[in-house]
Amino acid sequence: MKLGTTGQFLGTVLAVQANFYKVQLDEAREQGSKGAGGQLDLDSPLPPLLLCTRRMLLKKIGQQVMVGDRVVVEEPDWSGGRGAIADVLPRRTELDRPPIANADQILLVFAVADPPLEPYQLSRFLIKAESTGIDVLLCLNKSDLVSPQEKQEISDRLLNWGYKPLFISVQQEINIAEVAKYLSQKITVVAGPSGVGKSSLINALIPDINLRVGEVSGKLARGRHTTRHVELFDLPNGGLLADTPGFNQPDLDCSPEELVHYFPEVRERLANGRCRFNDCLHRDEPDCVVQGNWERYEHYLEFLDEAIARQTQLNQQADPESNLRHKTKGKGQSQYEPKLESKKYRRTSRRTQIQGLQDLYQEED
Ligand code: GDP
Ligand code: ZN
16 A cells, blocks of 8 residues: 555565565555666566665664564665665564564464374463464374374364364375465464474475475474574465474463463353452362363463462562563453462563563574
């Protein structure tokens, strides 16, 4: 869309390199604009890319520009392929690591085999993804390696967790078109442990991207994982996909009282019932609606211990309040101030929550 003022255009930041921003404009420039050809290919089906700087005013007010940001570009120099970012539109979502604005969904990729599907690891990634407040799409790759019956068992199990997985096989080209449909017109961030076929999937979705496909435990994949460079790539059907710089076991950094909200299978219980205590952590408190026979309750208890340990550590650090920033109500945020065993828990800010995925993206070393 071209803005009212002459010389202003809307675009999306695809990559950030030093002080330059690669911006894809929404639309090709109008015919008859000055400058012919240059680096911009007018016959290209994709809108023009401009290498932009950030206006001094934005620097002065400390306005950062992130990959995924919607920006106003001024005074494009068509022949030189340059422009200047004059404004950043408000972000719908924000992840800190990888730093991506306006992501619509997280595409979580696991394999059903080779490496084997680890329920605990999957749970961790799911909780981490849920804590960002961004939609999660769960794809299970390498479905060619298991029987229909095994698939059914996995599917039933995950439905009890509150997820409906999409079984795919990049190798056998099963359900890849289905994945493409889900990604159409959206900004998607790919996540998942190494060896599950993420690079293979991205290569299948964007044939000319050519990511290196590594071995399950090989060092090959590491090469491209050593950089933190984040870039959004065009999907053939519209939409953008962020390639993932390497991963570790995600660190859970939510507060103890938030944690339970990241388990979809108990959200209903929480909505329909009430624990006796407002600050119930659902361990061994009487009259608790969460405790009980659901499969991931064990995971919950383990993650809870972790969250409490982390919180205790935070409380021991000097002036934890200085970490607090703006508080907006998030999807899983509890509605009350926790008063647990007379310890004061630091209320997790929205800022911390949206950092969510960051630990999924730590370099592999
Ligand atoms: P990444 O580390 O998640 O990016 O995984 P890669 O894309 O590097 O793939 C890891 C290994 O899994 C490679 O040897 C791929 O050839 C293999 N692979 C990828 N997709 C499939 C699949 O659908 N079925 C099977 N059997 N193997 C696959
Ligand atoms: Zn409870």
